[in-house]
Amino acid sequence: MLSFFANWPNRRYGVAVVMLISLLLVVGAVPLAGKFEGAQKNTVSDFLPQGSESLKVAEVQSQLPAADASSAIVIASRDGGLLPADLASIKTLRANISASLPAGAQLSPSTPSYNNDAALFGVIYKNNSSRAKPEQITATIDALKSKVAAQQKNGLTTAVGGELGSAADAIKIFQGINSTLLITTGLLVFLLLLLIYRSPVFWILPFATVLIAELIARAGGYLLAQTGVVVNGQSAGILSVLVFGAGTDYALLLVARYREELRTDSAPRQAISVALQKTAPTIIASGSTVVAGLLCLSLAKVNAINGLGPAGAIGILSAMLCSLVILPALLLLGGRKAFWPFIPYPGSPTAQQGPWRKIGNKVAAHKNSVSVAVIAVLLLLSLGLSSLSQPLTADQSFRGQVESVKAQQMIAASFPAGASAPTLVFVPAAKDELQVRKSLRQLDAISNLAPAVSSPRGPQGSIIAATLNSSPGSSQAEKDITSIRAALAGSGALVGGSAAQEADLSSATERDNKVIIPIIVLVVLTILMLLLRSVTMPLMLMGTVLLSFAASLGATSWLSIHVMGAPGISSGLPIISLVFLVALGVDYNIFLTARAKEESYAHGAKEGMLRALAATGAVITSAGIVLAGTFAVLAVLPIWSLTQIGFAVAFGVLLDTFLVRSLLVPALSWTAGKKIWWPYRPKD
Secondary structure, eight states: OHHHHHHGGGSTTHHHHHHHHHHHHHHHHHHHHHTHHHHOOOSGGGTSOTTOHHHHHHHHHTTSGGGGOEEEEEEEEOTTOOOHHHHHHHHHHHHHHHHTOOTTOEEOOOEEOTTSSEEEEEEEEOSSGGGSOHHHHHHHHHHHHHHHHTTOOTTOEEEEEHHHHHHHHHHHHHHHHHHHHHHHHHHHHHHHHHHHHOOTTTTHHHHHHHHHHHHHHHHHHHHHHHTTOOOOHHHHHHHHHHHHHHHHHHHHHHHHHHHHHHTTTOOHHHHHHHHHHHHHHHHHHHHHHHHHHHHGGGGOSSHHHHHHHHHHHHHHHHHHHIIIIIHHHHHHHHOGGGGTTSOOOTTOOOGGGSHHHHHHHHHHHTHHHHHHHHHHHHHHHHGGGGGGGSBOOGGGOBSSOOHHHHHHHHHHHHSOGGGGSOEEEEEETTSOHHHHHHHHHTOTTEEEEOOOEEEOSSSOEEEEEEEESSOTTSHHHHHHHHHHHHHTTTSOOEEESHHHHHHHHHHHHHHHHHHHHHHHHHHHHHHHHHHHTOSHHHHHHHHHHHHHHHHHHHHHHHHHHHTSOOSSBOTTHHHHHHHHHHHHHHHHHHHHHHHHHHHHHHHOHHHHHHHHHHHHHHHHHHHHHHHHHHHHGGGGSSBHHHHHHHHHHHHHHHHIIIIIIIIIHHHHHHHHGGGGGTTSOOOO
């Protein structure tokens, strides 16, 4: 493989063949990439952990006669109590809604609150509306919201929530994620490439490469979704960020070595051949590390995390392929003049005469002081990990005002909070339903039990709808589900519904954090040892990256709660940020240490690290800024989990770029001397 990457530019028709293959790839990928949005799954049942109680109850519920019906809840309230005019407005509203309902849909009776300060009713839609196309759900709820908003006047407050109201809000946000991220990330990468190369022309080459990689990745994402892997709006958005960030990083590394070779007497063909020979192993090793870390996520029970692994791996593989095949062809087409006005000619200043050589000399002269100072900063930032104990609940997922959340808050203020989404208890036919109902009535967490509904198809039994006093998306609801399941232990009953789904997701995420994080660390460490053929250097690199991860996670947790005003920390933040920070953080250390080992053959361990830092300093810093910038785009989205993931990865990448890779790793390697490469022994 390495021979192919190094030698194809010297073949007579090499560039023409590569460009033809690239054209065929693009033509084949375009129709598949266009279907990627429609292949994404954003319904709650698609994310439930396999084998969980709530999933089993959802499967039973799908067999009920009313399984093809979903509802939205309309609530109207006034502080101090509803006025006669309010009751008239609600009656008019119901009449307006009823007149425009599609066939089979109906309204439930209007229910006043105990103190008469609010009233609510359900709008029940038939024809499998819960699994309808996303645009159908949003169009239906938008039409309902427009009618409801028209009655909000003279102090009467209205809102639309419930199952379909929440689904419509989520769909709108997730549908906007892909386009927002793609446009914003593309503009950011364009500006950064323009600043890095300071050329009005050259930025086109790496930018076009990344765009092709994104197209191929989206086509691959569509094919992946067809195999049954859950790809949602969040993983699709992160996929785009990964392709732009990693693809630009690999391009920067290759171009830096190519430009370095052009400063000798090498012609472009020879220069790109040497650049590929020197950088292809590093890019492949770095990309493989990220892919291996991402594929570890396939072991997760939570489908949202499980699907992110293979989707992200496709993005990294696409970025690697395009950087090693398509970009070199474009560089040869552009030639030296593509770098105008800073064209690299023989005799141009080299990296060994640049600022990073001076920085390396100063770090080497004060290596112990630098190590202590950087480690102290990282440990100080890690103190923020105490904020992880404040979890983010489903009710707190969105940043800003979301109407379905507002509706739930209004319901909780005037009715039992669980009225919007009852907890469902499935009792198999062979079990004692009366005893189950008796056990449920004794629980303070439940305010009301509805009559049982039999399941005519699928698993035989009945479902009891229980209204909780707590909101289905709150932390208290998760505790209530635990107490309900404990009370029903041994009865054979299964507990499902919205609150149970959130409890199962929380439990599965906690398990994934404990099981998968150590696996990712071991896999990445093993790859480092195989790549560097060393034991001590990989252990040192992994230790610094984990310390940087802890610092980033601590800073993100503390800033999210105390500065950004987040109500809690996403339970998926540790595992998702770790896979990116460890894999991508190790990337930059691979760039540095692989070059250091190469230089050590000729110049010894100390000088080898100095020369490596001088040669890779500018490109890795540029790559770190690009990658941090692309992930920072996630922080502007109106979902707390994505905001926190984006900030954590961006902050962690900058820590790795400017402190760990630039200062700490060289300082520790010089302190340890040749022993840092054990069992490999570079010459003196």
